Amino acid sequence: MNRPESNSDIQMDASNLYREEMYTDNAVGTLRRLVPVTAAGEVDPSRAVQYIGSTQVLTNAGPLPLSFEIEAGSLAEAAAAFGSAAKDAFERTMEELRELQRQQASSIVIPKGGMGGGMGGMGPAGGPGGLGGGGKIHLP
Secondary structure, X not given: OOOOOOHHHXXXXXXXXXXXXXXXXXXXXXXXXXXXXXXXXXXXXXXXXXXXXXXXXXXXXXXXXXXXXXXXXXXXXXXXXXXXXXXXXXXXXXXHHHHHHHHHHOOOOOXXXXXXXOOOXXXXXXXXXOOOOOOOOOOO
């Protein structure tokens, strides 16, 4: 979604409107069918219907909400493909979380500079030429 520069720039794109229909089995998740419509509200056959699935997966950290597109030509096809699309979305999400953890673990921790503002030489901690004091680790 594009972010407007100011409040005066907020406008809906009348050439890209959809009617939203919700379907659920009251157990596993929800299917949204987005039907393209014209500015007059009539079905727009020149654009494809979109299917979006939503569910929650229970993890050790609590429920993880998932939302994912489903390639389907009908509601029945979307319902049949829901499980595999949810599994793929879960695997992608977990891989993204693992990558974020790797990035966080490999980030460099730089102590806050003390006297002279730098890392200094081999002098005593906190002294001239030493590693600045403070005893706290500051993350970048």
